[in-house]
Each structure stands twice: as C-alpha cells, then as structure tokens.
Amino acid sequence: MSNPSLLILPGDGIGPEVMAEVRRIIDWFGDKRGLAFDVSEDLVGGAAYDAHGAPLSDETMARAQDADAVLLGAVGGPKYDTLDFSVKPERGLLRLRKEMDLFANLRPAQCFDALADFSSLKKDVVAGLDIMIVRELTSGVYFGEPRGIIEEGNERVGINTQRYTESEIERVARSAFELAMKRGKKLCSMEKANVMESGVLWREVVTRVGQDYPEVELSHMYADAGAMQLTRWPKQFDVIVTDNLFGDLLSDLAAMLTGSLGMLPSASLGAPMANGRPKALYEPVHGSAPDIAGQGKANPIACILSFAMALRYSFDQGGEAARLEKAVETVLAQGHRTADLLGEEGRAPISTSQMGDAVLEAL
Amino acid sequence: MSNPSLLILPGDGIGPEVMAEVRRIIDWFGDKRGLAFDVSEDLVGGAAYDAHGAPLSDETMARAQDADAVLLGAVGGPKYDTLDFSVKPERGLLRLRKEMDLFANLRPAQCFDALADFSSLKKDVVAGLDIMIVRELTSGVYFGEPRGIIEEGNERVGINTQRYTESEIERVARSAFELAMKRGKKLCSMEKANVMESGVLWREVVTRVGQDYPEVELSHMYADAGAMQLTRWPKQFDVIVTDNLFGDLLSDLAAMLTGSLGMLPSASLGAPMANGRPKALYEPVHGSAPDIAGQGKANPIACILSFAMALRYSFDQGGEAARLEKAVETVLAQGHRTADLLGEEGRAPISTSQMGDAVLEAL
Ligand SMILES: CC(C)[C@H](C(=O)O)[C@@H](O)C(=O)O
Numbered sequence: 001m002s003n004p005s006l007l008i009l010p011g012d013g014i015g016p017e018v019m020a021e022v023r024r025i026i027d028w029f030g031d032k033r034g035l036a037f038d039v040s041e042d043l044v045g046g047a048a049y050d051a052h053g054a055p056l057s058d059e060t061m062a063r064a065q066d067a068d069a070v071l072l073g074a075v076g077g078p079k080y081d082t083l084d085f086s087v088k089p090e091r092g093l094l095r096l097r098k099e100m101d102l103f104a105n106l107r108p109a110q111c112f113d114a115l116a117d118f119s120s121l122k123k124d125v126v127a128g129l130d131i132m133i134v135r136e137l138t139s140g141v142y143f144g145e146p147r148g149i150i151e152e153g154n155e156r157v158g159i160n161t162q163r164y165t166e167s168e169i170e171r172v173a174r175s176a177f178e179l180a181m182k183r184g185k186k187l188c189s190m191e192k193a194n195v196m197e198s199g200v201l202w203r204e205v206v207t208r209v210g211q212d213y214p215e216v217e218l219s220h221m222y223a224d225a226g227a228m229q230l231t232r233w234p235k236q237f238d239v240i241v242t243d244n245l246f247g248d249l250l251s252d253l254a255a256m257l258t259g260s261l262g263m264l265p266s267a268s269l270g271a272p273m274a275n276g277r278p279k280a281l282y283e284p285v286h287g288s289a290p291d292i293a294g295q296g297k298a299n300p301i302a303c304i305l306s307f308a309m310a311l312r313y314s315f316d317q318g319g320e321a322a323r324l325e326k327a328v329e330t331v332l333a334q335g336h337r338t339a340d341l342l343g344e345e346g347r348a349p350i351s352t353s354q355m356g357d358a359v360l361e362a363l
Numbered sequence: 364m365s366n367p368s369l370l371i372l373p374g375d376g377i378g379p380e381v382m383a384e385v386r387r388i389i390d391w392f393g394d395k396r397g398l399a400f401d402v403s404e405d406l407v408g409g410a411a412y413d414a415h416g417a418p419l420s421d422e423t424m425a426r427a428q429d430a431d432a433v434l435l436g437a438v439g440g441p442k443y444d445t446l447d448f449s450v451k452p453e454r455g456l457l458r459l460r461k462e463m464d465l466f467a468n469l470r471p472a473q474c475f476d477a478l479a480d481f482s483s484l485k486k487d488v489v490a491g492l493d494i495m496i497v498r499e500l501t502s503g504v505y506f507g508e509p510r511g512i513i514e515e516g517n518e519r520v521g522i523n524t525q526r527y528t529e530s531e532i533e534r535v536a537r538s539a540f541e542l543a544m545k546r547g548k549k550l551c552s553m554e555k556a557n558v559m560e561s562g563v564l565w566r567e568v569v570t571r572v573g574q575d576y577p578e579v580e581l582s583h584m585y586a587d588a589g590a591m592q593l594t595r596w597p598k599q600f601d602v603i604v605t606d607n608l609f610g611d612l613l614s615d616l617a618a619m620l621t622g623s624l625g626m627l628p629s630a631s632l633g634a635p636m637a638n639g640r641p642k643a644l645y646e647p648v649h650g651s652a653p654d655i656a657g658q659g660k661a662n663p664i665a666c667i668l669s670f671a672m673a674l675r676y677s678f679d680q681g682g683e684a685a686r687l688e689k690a691v692e693t694v695l696a697q698g699h700r701t702a703d704l705l706g707e708e709g710r711a712p713i714s715t716s717q718m719g720d721a722v723l724e725a726l
Pocket residue numbers: 090093094248557558587
C-alpha cells in the first residue's frame with residue numbers, strides 16, 4: 001500500500017520559511033514513528049501568479065483534489081496589492097476552498113499557559129482559554145452571486161450576495177455539533193437574525209439540527225453581541241458555529257485574544273473521499289507577514305500545529321497529534337521564543353529554524 | 364422663535380428608565396442654562412408593537428422626520444423574539460435610520476479613566492483610549508435587495524444583498540474625513556476588498572475622497588485584521604470608517620474594549636434640514652438589557668451622553684455638551700457606580716435615579 005499523500009503549498013511571505021520547518025517535522029514522523037507520507041510541493045497565491053499568471057493553476061487544483069491532505073502556508077503581499085481582483089493571491093486560496101468543497105473551517109482559539117501574559121487581555125480572562133470556532137467556508141457572501149461592480153445611472157455600484165441554502169447550513173451545523181459532543185457539549189451559533197433573513201434561516205436550521213444532539217446545550221447570539229462577549233469573557237464559550245464572513249472576523253478576534261496568533265492552526269474539512277478521509281486543507285491562522293518575510297524571524301508553530309491537526313483529522317492519528325502538541329508545549333515551557341512571542345523584555349528571540357530545532361528536540 | 368424640538372423614544376427594556384434620567388438633565392439645561400426644548404415622547408420597538416402592531420407607526424415616523432433631534436433608548440426583548448421578522452422591534456429602529464437617511468453613525472469608543480480597570484483588557488492597552496468609529500448606517504447588507512427566504516429546488520435559501528453606490532460611500536467617507544480633521548487627522552478605512560467587490564469600490568472611493576483631505580493620514584485595513592488590531596492595540600486608531608455590517612461588529616467590539624459599555628453614546632446623522640441642522644438620532648450603544656429592566660439597576664450615563672452628543676451635533680452647543688461630559692467624569696471620579704460599573708468588589712451599587720441625582724449634582 002502506498003503512503004498517504006500530502007500536498008504542500010508554501011505560498012507567499014513567511015509561508016516558505018515556516019513550511020520548511022514543518023517538512024522537518026513530517027520527516028521525523030516518517031523516520032521515527034513509521035508514519036511516512038508522499039510529500040509533494042506546488043505553488044499558490046502570489047508565487048503561483050508570478051509563475052503562471054494565476055494564483056492557482058488548474059494542474060495544482062487537480063493535485064489538491066487528489067491529495068489525502070493539503071498543507072498551506074500563507075498567501076498575499078503588498079507586491080500583489082494592485083493586481084486585478086480576479087488574480088489576487090487570495091483567489092487561489094478561495095478556489096481551493098470552494099472546489100474542494102471545504103465547508104467546515106475549524107479554528108481553535110487556545111491560550112498557551114506560557115503565553116497568557118502576552119495577550120492584550122488580562123491574564124485571568126484568557127488563561128486556560130480553549131474554544132473552537134467552526135466557520136462555514138464555501139458559501140455566504142464570499143461566493144454568492146450576483147457580485148461585482150456594475151454601472152447604474154451615472155455611478156458604479158459594488159454588489160455582493162449573502163446566500164445560504166438549508167443544506168449548506170445543515171452540514172456545517174452538524175460538524176459543529178459533532179465537535180461539541182467530543183468537547184464540552186456547548187454550542188453557540190452566531191448570526192444577525194435580527195437584521196438578515198439569511199440569519200433567520202441559519203438560526204432555524206441550526207436549531208433543527210440540534211434536535212439530533214439533545215446532549216449539546218445550544219444557544220444563539222447576534223454576531224455583534226458575540227464579538228462583545230468574546231472580548232468580555234471568552235471562557236463562556238466551548239464551540240461556536242457561524243457563517244463565512246462573521247467567522248472571518250470572529251475567529252481572528254478570538255485568535256488575537258489568546259495572545260498566541262503565531263501559534264494557531266486551522267483545518268478546513270469537506271466531505272469524505274472514497275478512502276474515507278475527508279477532503280482537507282490545513283493552514284495557520286496567521287497571514288503571510290510580508291514585513292518579516294525572508295528574515296528567519298517567523299514563528300513556525302502555527303504551521304507545525306496545522307500538521308498536527310492533519311494527523312488528527314485526516315489520518316486518524318490523534319495520539320501522534322497529541323505527541324506533537326505536547327512537544328510544542330514543552331518547547332514553550334522551556335522558554336523558547338521567536339520574536340512574536342517576546343514583549344518589550346529585550347530578550348533575544350530565536351529564529352524560525354531554531355524553533356524547528358527545539359520542537360524536534362522535544363519530540 | 365419656538366424652542367427646538369426633541370422627540371424622545373424610550374423604547375423597550377431599560378430604555379424608559381434611563382430616559383427618565385435624561386429628561387431630568389434636559390430640564391436642568393432648560394432651567395439653568397436657558398436651553399429650553401419642546402420635548403415630546405412616543406413609542407418605538409416592542410412598546411410600539413404592543414400598542415399598534417408595528418414597531419414604528421407612520422405617525423411616529425412623521426414626527427421623527429419633523430423633530431430637530433430624536434433621542435432613542437433601546438429596542439428589543441425576549442418577549443418579541445418569536446415575532447415575524449417584519450414586525451420585530453429592530454425594524455422600528457431600522458426604519459428610522461433608513462427613512463431619515465441617517466447615513467453617518469458616530470460611535471465614540473472612549474475609556475473613562477476611572478473605569479480603565481474594568482475592561483477585560485490590560486490597563487495600559489485601554490487607558491486613555493479615545494477613538495471614533497464612523498459606521499455607514501443606511502445601506503449595505505442591512506437594506507440591499509433582493510433579500511428574503513425563497514424556495515429553490517426542494518429547499519429554502521436565505522438571501523441578503525450587500526450593495527453600495529459610489530455616492531453612498533462618498534458621503535460617509537466625507538463625514539469621517541471631516542471628523543478626522545477635528546481630531547487626530549488619522550483615518551483608517553476597513554472592508555474586505557480582498558474578497559468582496561463592494562469592498563474594492565469602497566476602498567477606491569474612500570481613497571478618492573481622501574484627495575480632498577491631504578492633511579489626513581489615510582490607511583486601509585481588511586476588517587478581520589481590523590478586529591485583531593482593535594484587540595491588540597486600539598490606541599493605534601483615531602477615526603475608523605466602515606460599512607454598516609462591519610461597523611455593527613467592530614463598534615460593539617471597540618465599545619467592549621473600553622470596559623465602559625454602559626457609558627457609550629452614539630449619534631446617527633443625515634443631511635442638513637432646511638434649518639441647517641442635520642437630521643439626527645441619538646442613542647446609547649448598549650441594548651435594552653431585558654434581564655435588568657424595571658429594577659432601577661441600569662446605568663443612565665450612555666443615554667445622558669447621547670444627549671450631550673445632541674447638544675454638540677444638532678444644536679451647536681459644544682460648550683454645554685462639554686459641561687455635561689465633565690459632570691459625568693466628575694461623578695465617576697467621585698466613585699459613583701451603578702451595578703455594571705462594579706466588579707466583584709462587593710460594594711453596593713447605586714440605582715439609575717441615584718446616578719441621575721449625582722450627575723445633576725455635579726452639573
Ligand atoms: C486571505 C483571506 C481570503 C482569508 C479570508 O478572508 O477568508 C483570510 O482572512 C482567512 O481568514 O483565512
């Protein structure tokens with residue numbers, strides 16, 4: 001039997017640097033734990049645009065469809081800011097999400113003990129925080145039609161469409177309830193049902209799906225109140241489910257609360273493939289950080305933990321995932337810090353590859 | 364010459380209680396400062412629904428159009444949660460905003476020195492914070508057509524439309540630049556131009572309007588990054604301009620950062636009327652807080668400061684507005700605290716009307 005396949009798309013900015021460390025970790029699991037992968041690499045985002053004039057080539061798209069899991073670094077950068085909307089680096093990522101139909105984006109917002117002081121929030125508000133945001137990722141205003149900039153009278157109008165079908169809501173709700181069952185059995189759904197009909201339908205469908213999960217305590221919150229409550233007392237939440245656009249803002253907010261932005265991974269999951277594995281793409285929550293790219297300053301941990309999520313959700317290796325997560329915690333407890341994990345203390349940060357070394361050491 | 368007219372719409376929940384204190388303040392300005400208003404009261408939200416079967420009657424709408432300024436308490440409550448979308452309390456407020464064409468919603472997020480400890484954020488992150496969010500209030504996904512829940516194939520689809528014309532963007536951008544000129548001359552515009560064409564147009568128009576304000580330092584940020592940056596280091600901002608939906612979330616987030624939610628007012632301004640005053644509605648940022656309604660626990664300060672904004676923006680009484688704001692600061696410095704302004708300290712809170720007394724005393 002052949003090894004499971006991993007397609008690696010390092011992308012732009014700090015993507016290639018952090019991914020280089022992940023490859024060392026992947027190799028370690030092959031050498032030491034008998035978990036070998038067929039790893040291949042390809043281009044996405046600005047890097048793909050530079051090579052092919054498009055932020056994701058059809059060939060790369062096809063390889064992603066065939067892979068057992070895709071690992072992505074980050075896309076975008078100021079160099080591409082003036083590109084036409086249709087070929088911006090982000091479109092490559094959005095095409096992957098859409099065509100692989102990765103409807104459930106899992107974004108854990110976890111506060112690492114060793115980093116609790118680093119949050120802009122008070123320590124008692126965030127210490128021990130561990131919530132999971134499930135963001136719908138293939139629909140809503142990101143993909144709804146009609147869209148575009150049209151002429152109307154003597155001026156232009158910018159249009160996007162928020163659009164959710166019952167089945168789109170149902171499947172992401174089901175993913176969220178399943179996750180809640182494995183966690184604290186509390187799910188909060190967020191929308192703007194007081195203002196948007198799409199939110200009314202969202203609330204109704206989530207409530208209906210909830211009948212299949214009587215053990216899960218379901219609540220609903222308007223997304224603006226959600227932003228407030230996440231800021232005020234985030235520990236009130238266990239799992240949160242929300243749409244594509246609200247999820248974009250709320251998951252970034254939640255990530256920032258933890259003070260551990262350079263630490264947070266994400267998984268984007270679709271329907272099961274023929275081999276039973278879900279279509280899946282894993283990526284750090286942080287962006288391409290062009291300001292520090294190429295300087296060996298980036299923190300590779302979010303990307304390393306994204307691989308841990310791959311072990312758990314794609315390859316059913318929860319034990320090995322926990323091993324990797326444990327190693328990261330050890331490294332932090334030992335005081336290893338890349339630049340983003342240091343305040344004004346004036347301590348010298350370690351480099352991207354030194355952080356990789358430390359994780360390998362801890363493994 | 365007749366006195367300027369003030370239409371008061373206390374609304375639901377704690378609205379009537381906090382508004383009762385504002386009326387005492389208004390009377391004080393009439394008696395002591397020669398600033399008399401013709402005050403009348405009417406219903407909005409659930410209260411209007413209970414009386415008329417609609418959350419805003421046509422008569423009330425007409426009176427609001429004629430008033431020199433409208434002061435609103437809050438709308439909504441669990442009693443109305445099961446009402447049909449079209450008659451929910453919120454629709455009354457949205458009708459006022461839309462028909463009065465109140466396109467610029469000014470939401471100051473200010474951290475009161477005496478309350479800096481009360482934020483969930485670290486004191487140095489929020490102490491002295493003073494930013495102004497300008498939210499577009501009459502367009503975008505709140506009002507765009509088509510909207511609704513339709514049948515498609517064998518399921519339902521929830522649809523809303525994000526829609527912005529150049530002129531809608533231009534007028535709110537202009538308001539934001541004007542405010543920035545009177546403040547720190549820094550404006551940050553937030554959208555999702557990397558994902559939404561309406562955001563592309565937004566960015567382009569804001570940039571163009573900026574050419575008329577060369578003294579203002581203009582920047583652009585994606586709204587998700589905006590949520591992060593507001594959480595990380597809010598003092599980097601002076602004025603923020605954003606659309607209706609992003610503004611809803613981001614202004615609530617900003618309000619919560621300050622730890623002073625019960626303290627924050629807002630102004631919603633439209634075009635100048637024949638008498639030169641802008642169409643205007645003033646309301647606290649907090650909601651109707653049904654859990655504490657009718658118990659004399661609510662903090663009336665946000666509503667009192669909304670009247671201060673009315674003095675400044677509708678009646679050109681910046682000096683009197685500052686007098687009222689100063690009185691509020693004095694009251695806080697003296698240690699007067701309603702329940703929402705007390706932590707676990709176990710001190711006894713004062714009541715809504717005692718807070719009103721204290722402000723009158725300080726005046
Ligand atoms: C890069 C961008 C298209 C993307 C999004 O808006 O979804 C990012 O912000 C994210 O959250 O993954």
